[in-house]
Amino acid sequence: MAITINGTEVPLPEDPRMSLAEFLRDGLHLTGTKIGCNQGGCGACTVLIDGQRVLSCLTLAVQAEGREVTTIEGLSSGDDLHPLQEAFIAHDGFQCGYCTPGQICAATAMLRELAEGMPSSVTGDLSRPAPLTAEEIRERMSGNLCRCGAHNGIIAAILQVAQEGAA
Amino acid sequence: MSMGKPLPHDAAPLHVSGAARYVDDIPLPANALHLAFGLSTIAHGEITAMDLSAVRAAPGVIGVWSADDLRARFGAVPDCSPSAHDEPLLADGVVKYLGHPAFLVAATSHLAARKAARLGRIDYRELPALLTVDDALAADSRFEDGPVIWQKGDASTAIAAAPHQVQGSFEVGGQEHFYLEGQVAACLPQDGGELVIHSSTQHPTEIQHKVAHAAHLPMSAVRVEVRRMGGGFGGKESQGNHLAIACALVSLETGRPAKMRYDRDDDMMITGKRHDLRILYRAGFDAEGRIAGVEFTHLMRCGWAQDLSLPVADRAMLHSDNCYFLPAIRIESHRLRTHTQSATAYRGFGGPQGMVGIERVIDHVAHAVGRDPVAVRQVNFYAPMGEGPAEAGGASPPRSTNWPPEDIFRQKKAGEIQTTPYHMPVEDFVGDAMVADLLASSDYHARRAAISDWNRNSPILKRGIALSPVKFGISFTLTHLNQAGALVHVYQDGSIQLNHGGTEMGQGLFQKVAQVVAGVFGVDAAVIRITATDTGKVPNTSATAASSGSDLNGMAARAAALTIRDRMADCLALQHQTTANTVRFEDGHVHVGAEVLGFAEAAARVYAARVSLSSTGFYATPKIIWDRKRGTGRPFLYFAYGAAVTEVVIDRLTGENRILRTDILHDTGSSLNPALDIGQVEGAYVQGAGWLTMEELVWDAKGALRTHAPSTYKIPACSDRPPVFNVRLWNRPNREDTVGRSKAVGEPPFMLGISTFLALSDAVAACGDGSVYPALDAPATPERVLAAVKRVARDV
Numbered sequence: 001m002a003i004t005i006n007g008t009e010v011p012l013p014e015d016p017r018m019s020l021a022e023f024l025r026d027g028l029h030l031t032g033t034k035i036g037c038n039q040g041g042c043g044a045c046t047v048l049i050d051g052q053r054v055l056s057c058l059t060l061a062v063q064a065e066g067r068e069v070t071t072i073e074g075l076s077s078g079d080d081l082h083p084l085q086e087a088f089i090a091h092d093g094f095q096c097g098y099c100t101p102g103q104i105c106a107a108t109a110m111l112r113e114l115a116e117g118m119p120s121s122v123t124g125d126l127s128r129p130a131p132l133t134a135e136e137i138r139e140r141m142s143g144n145l146c147r148c149g150a151h152n153g154i155i156a157a158i159l160q161v162a163q164e165g166a167a
Numbered sequence: 168m169s170m171g172k173p174l175p176h177d178a179a180p181l182h183v184s185g186a187a188r189y190v191d192d193i194p195l196p197a198n199a200l201h202l203a204f205g206l207s208t209i210a211h212g213e214i215t216a217m218d219l220s221a222v223r224a225a226p227g228v229i230g231v232w233s234a235d236d237l238r239a240r241f242g243a244v245p246d247c248s249p250s251a252h253d254e255p256l257l258a259d260g261v262v263k264y265l266g267h268p269a270f271l272v273a274a275t276s277h278l279a280a281r282k283a284a285r286l287g288r289i290d291y292r293e294l295p296a297l298l299t300v301d302d303a304l305a306a307d308s309r310f311e312d313g314p315v316i317w318q319k320g321d322a323s324t325a326i327a328a329a330p331h332q333v334q335g336s337f338e339v340g341g342q343e344h345f346y347l348e349g350q351v352a353a354c355l356p357q358d359g360g361e362l363v364i365h366s367s368t369q370h371p372t373e374i375q376h377k378v379a380h381a382a383h384l385p386m387s388a389v390r391v392e393v394r395r396m397g398g399g400f401g402g403k404e405s406q407g408n409h410l411a412i413a414c415a416l417v418s419l420e421t422g423r424p425a426k427m428r429y430d431r432d433d434d435m436m437i438t439g440k441r442h443d444l445r446i447l448y449r450a451g452f453d454a455e456g457r458i459a460g461v462e463f464t465h466l467m468r469c470g471w472a473q474d475l476s477l478p479v480a481d482r483a484m485l486h487s488d489n490c491y492f493l494p495a496i497r498i499e500s501h502r503l504r505t506h507t508q509s510a511t512a513y514r515g516f517g518g519p520q521g522m523v524g525i526e527r528v529i530d531h532v533a534h535a536v537g538r539d540p541v542a543v544r545q546v547n548f549y550a551p552m553g554e555g556p557a558e559a560g561g562a563s564p565p566r567s568t569n570w571p572p573e574d575i576f577r578q579k580k581a582g583e584i585q586t587t588p589y590h591m592p593v594e595d596f597v598g599d600a601m602v603a604d605l606l607a608s609s610d611y612h613a614r615r616a617a618i619s620d621w622n623r624n625s626p627i628l629k630r631g632i633a634l635s636p637v638k639f640g641i642s643f644t645l646t647h648l649n650q651a652g653a654l655v656h657v658y659q660d661g662s663i664q665l666n667h668g669g670t671e672m673g674q675g676l677f678q679k680v681a682q683v684v685a686g687v688f689g690v691d692a693a694v695i696r697i698t699a700t701d702t703g704k705v706p707n708t709s710a711t712a713a714s715s716g717s718d719l720n721g722m723a724a725r726a727a728a729l730t731i732r733d734r735m736a737d738c739l740a741l742q743h744q745t746t747a748n749t750v751r752f753e754d755g756h757v758h759v760g761a762e763v764l765g766f767a768e769a770a771a772r773v774y775a776a777r778v779s780l781s782s783t784g785f786y787a788t789p790k791i792i793w794d795r796k797r798g799t800g801r802p803f804l805y806f807a808y809g810a811a812v813t814e815v816v817i818d819r820l821t822g823e824n825r826i827l828r829t830d831i832l833h834d835t836g837s838s839l840n841p842a843l844d845i846g847q848v849e850g851a852y853v854q855g856a857g858w859l860t861m862e863e864l865v866w867d868a869k870g871a872l873r874t875h876a877p878s879t880y881k882i883p884a885c886s887d888r889p890p891v892f893n894v895r896l897w898n899r900p901n902r903e904d905t906v907g908r909s910k911a912v913g914e915p916p917f918m919l920g921i922s923t924f925l926a927l928s929d930a931v932a933a934c935g936d937g938s939v940y941p942a943l944d945a946p947a948t949p950e951r952v953l954a955a956v957k958r959v960a961r962d963v
C-alpha cells in the first residue's frame with residue numbers, strides 16, 4: 001500500500017477519501033502543486049502519474065497506489081532545472097506563478113502525447129501524426145488556465161523545448 | 168546599469184520549481200485551526216433564528232460564532248469595510264446578499280470546517296431583494312444622496328445645436344477577478360498579545376488597521392507580512408479583510424494559530440467583482456464626426472456595501488473622455504445599492520467602464536456619418552503634445568473653461584493645451600502619433616478594405632476590425648494615498664536588502680524596484696535581496712493599486728538608496744581627501760580618487776568609519792490636486808497611452824466568435840523592464856478582451872450567482888489567445904519626472920481589450936445592409952452576438 005512520489009516510496013494516507021492534491025500538499029508538504037479550484041476546472045493541480053498528466057484534485061491518493069507520481073518538485077534535480085523550467089524562465093512564461101507548476105507538468109506530458117502522435121481537436125489530418133505547431137500547443141494547453149495571461153510566454157517556452165527535442 | 172533591462176521576474180527560479188511560497192504554503196504549527204463561513208441562502212431578509220447546534224457538534228469543530236457571539240465577546244461586530252463602516256464581519260440581524268457570511272466556524276482541518284459550515288440552520292423573514300439597476304432605481308436605493316453630476320460647458324445646448332445627433336444605451340457586465348490563488352490569510356499569535364498576519368493582500372496596512380481595530384489593539388501590535396500573491400487584479404485590495412479579521416479573532420479566542428482560505432465557489436459567492444453598469448448616451452456632432460457635446464448616464468450596480476464604489480464610479484466618470492477633446496460634456500453617475508455581492512476594485516478601477524462608453528459613442532457617430540471609425544477618432548483626438556519638458560512643481564491651474572468656445576469645430580494645433588471634462592490640461596497627448604504608427608504597422612487600412620471584400624463573398628462567417636486607443640490617468644484620486652516608503656540596508660559584506668510598501672502579485676514590481684536600487688549603487692540587480700512586504704519595516708503604506716506600484720515605491724526606494732550612497736560617498740571622499748561628487752558607483756565598484764574598491768570593500772570601510780548604512784526613503788507624488796465634489800483639478804500626475812487593432816470573425820448562425828489578430832502599441836515611458844512590461848500588456852489585453860466577450864456573470868431571479876466556478880465562468884484560455892499577437896512598446900521618456908521616466912503599466916493596457924468588442928460590433932454590422940447601428944451589449948457572448956446579428960439583419 002504505497003505510492004512512489006518523486007522517486008521515494010510513501011505510505012498511502014489513512015483516509016481513502018483524501019485527494020492526491022491534498023495528500024501532496026497537507027500530507028507531504030509538497031506545496032508546489034497548487035489548488036486553484038479543487039474541481040477540475042483550472043489545471044493548477046496538474047501532476048504526472050506514470051508520465052501522464054492528471055488533475056490531482058480529482059484523483060484520490062489511493063488511485064495512485066503502486067504508481068509513480070511526479071510533481072513539479074520532482075522535475076528538477078537540485079539546481080538542475082528541467083528544460084521546460086529553463087524555457088519558462090527564458091520566455092517569461094508566468095507572472096504571479098500560481099499556475100506555473102501545473103503548466104509545466106502539463107506541458108511535460110503534452111509533449112509526449114504530441115510525440116506519440118495523439119491528435120487534438122484542431123488536428124486537421126487524423127491519418128498522420130499531429131504536427132508540432134503553436135496552434136496545437138495552444139489547444140492542448142487550454143485546460144491550464146492562466147489568469148495573468150502569460151499565454152504568449154507559455155507557448156513560446158513549450159514550442160522552443162519541443163523544437164529542440166525534435167531537432 | 169540595470170534599469171531598463173529585460174530581466175526575468177526575480178522569483179523566476181522559485182516559480183518554475185514550485186518553491187515559491189504563497190500564504191497557503193506556509194507551514195503552520197500543528198495546533199492551527201482552520202476557518203470557514205456559513206453563508207446566507209437568500210438575498211435579503213431578517214434573521215429570525217439561528218440554530219448552530221449541529222455545527223458545534225460536528226467532528227473537529229472547536230468554536231462557532233454568530234454576530235451576537237462576537238458582540239458579546241468583543242463589544243461589537245468587527246467592521247471589515249475599507250472606509251464606510253458598513254460591513255460587519257458577520258451579517259448582523261439582516262442578510263444583504265445571497266452568500267453573505269452569517270456565522271464563523273473554527274475546526275481542526277479545512278475540510279472539517281467547511282463540512283460543519285453546511286450544517287447551520289438559519290430562519291429568515293424574507294424582505295424584497297433589489298437585484299438589478301432597475302430595481303434599485305425604482306426604489307431609489309443608492310449610496311450618497313443622489314447622482315454625482317460633473318459638467319463642462321452646456322452639453323445639452325451643444326448637442327441640440329450640432330448638425331447631427333445620436334443616442335443609445337447599452338449594458339456592460341461585471342467581471343470576476345478569478346485570481347488563481349483564492350483569498351487566504353493566517354494569524355500567528357505572539358508574545359504579549361501581538362499578532363502576526365500572513366495575508367494574500369494588495370493592502371497590508373489596511374489589513375493591519377482593520378485587524379487592530381477588530382482586536383482592540385494598537386496598530387503597533389499587529390504585523391502583516393505579504394511575500395506574494397497568486398494574482399490580485401484589485402480583488403485583494405479590500406476583500407481580504409474578512410479573512411484576516413476572522414483569523415485574528417479566533418486566535419485571540421483560542422490562543423491558537425488560525426488560517427482561512429475560501430474555496431473557489433465560496434470565493435466567487437462571497438467576494439465583490441467589477442461593477443457592471445448600464446450606460447446611456449447622447450451626442451451631437453458635425454458631418455465629419457467631430458463631437459460638439461456629449462451626455463452620459465452611468466447606472467452602476469454597487470451591491471450591498473459601499474466598499475470602494477464611490478472612487479470606482481468617479482474614475483469611470485474621469486475616463487469618459489478617453490483620448491477625445493469633448494468641448495461640452497455632462498456625466499451623471501448613479502451608485503446603486505443592491506442585494507448582491509459588493510462590487511469592488513478591479514484592474515482599471517472604473518476606468519474601463521467609463522472608456523467603453525465614449526468608444527461606443529465614437530463608433531455610433533462614425534456609423535451615423537458613414538466614416539471609418541478610426542477617422543472619427545482622429546478628428547476628435549486631443550491636441551498632440553508640444554515639445555519641451557514639464558514645468559516643475561505646483562499644480563497647473565485649470566485653463567480656459569469659457570463657454571461657448573469661439574469655434575467648436577475649429578482645427579486643433581500641436582502644442583495647444585486642451586482640457587479634460589474635469590478641467591485638467593492634457594499636456595502629454597501622444598495618442599495621435601501612436602495611432603498613426605500602429606495603423607501603419609498593423610496595415611489597418613488595407614486590411615479593412617480586404618475584410619469588407621471578404622465579407623461580401625462570405626455569407627456565414629463575417630469579419631470585423633477595430634482600433635481603440637487608451638488614455639489612462641495615473642495617480643490615486645484620493646490624493647493622500649499618493650505616498651510611499653521604503654527601507655534599504657547595506658550590510659558590511661556589501662549585500663543589500665530592500666523593502667518597500669508595494670506588494671508583489673506577479674507584475675514584477677519587486678524586480679523593477681530592485682533594478683532602480685541596483686542602478687543607484689552601480690551593482691547587479693541580483694545583489695539586491697528583496698524581502699516580503701512587512702508593515703513592521705515600512706509603515707502606513709497605500710494599497711498596491713492604481714498601477715502606482717513602481718512609480719511610488721520605485722521613487723521611495725531610490726530616495727533611500729541615494730541617502731546611503733551619499734553617506735558612503737562623503738565618508739570615502741573624506742578618507743581619500745577628495746570631494747564626494749567625484750566618487751562613482753559603477754559595475755559593482757566604487758571609484759574614489761585613484762582607487763577602485765569593490766562594493767563590499769567600500770561598505771566595510773564605511774561601516775568601520777561608524778557611518779549608518781541603513782536608510783528609509785519616502786516619496787509623495789507632486790502636482791496633484793483634486794476637488795472630487797466639483798469634479799475639477801489635476802487628479803493625475805500624467806497619462807499612460809496605448810492603442811490596439813483587433814480583427815475578429817463571427818459565425819452569424821451561432822454567434823460564435825474568435826480573435827484572429829491583435830496588434831498593440833503601448834506607452835510605458837522609458838520602460839524599467841521591457842520584458843515585464845510586455846507581459847503586463849499582453850496579460851491585460853487578454854483580460855480586457857475576456858471582460859467584454861466571454862466572461863459572463865449570471866444571477867438568477869433569487870439573487871444567486873449561478874456562475875461561481877470555472878465550469879460556468881469562462882476566462883480566456885490558451886486557445887483563445889490571438890493566433891497573431893504583435894505587441895510593441897512606445898519607448899519614449901515620460902514627460903513627468905517619474906522613476907527612470909517610466910510610466911505605470913498595470914491597468915492601462917487592460918482597456919486595449921475594448922478594441923475586441925468594437926471589432927465584434929463591426930462584424931455584426933457586416934451582417935446587415937449598414938443602415939442599423941449594431942446594438943451590442945457586453946459581454947458579447949455568442950448569444951448576444953447572435954441577438955445583435957438578428958437585429959441588424961432584419962433590415963436587409
Ligand code: FES
Pocket residue numbers: 034035036037038039040041042043044045046055056057058
Ligand atoms: S485545482 Fe485541480 S483543476 Fe483546479
Ligand code: FES
Pocket residue numbers: 093094095096097098099100145146147148149150347397398673
Ligand atoms: S501566472 Fe498567474 S495565473 Fe498564470
